[in-house]
Structure formats: structure tokens, C-alpha cells
Amino acid sequence: MRVRIGAEGGRVPNSVLTEPLKSVLDKLQLLSSDGQPNNAAAMLFTKNEKGYYPQFTIQMATH
DSSP: OHHHHHHHTTSSOGGGGTSOHHHHHHHTTOBOTTSOBOHHHHHHHOSOHHHHOTTOOOOOOOO
């Protein structure tokens, strides 16, 4: 679902809509070497990041 939203928003190419999800995640480097979602994938796709990974924070730098 979020991949579709990304394609509709122009953030990822529409070709991701026809590719297998595992292939898309691999191209985005969101899978570990054993094919499991990595921490970056968990942060991007979790609905409650503080519940599972309290160490996750997002920081923005301004110029």
C-alpha cells in the first residue's frame, strides 16, 4: 500500500507497482542479507515506532 502511495506521489517510479514486493525492498536496500526487513524498513513501515524501537528518532538538519 505505501509503495503505491509513493508511486502516486512521484517519489518512486510506477514500475514498482508491478514488481514483487521483495524485489522493491531489495532495490531500496531495506532487506538484510538473509532477506529479512532491516531496521530501516521497520522504521519506515511501522505504525508505532516508539513501541518497538524507542531508540528511533528523526532529526532534521537545516542549512
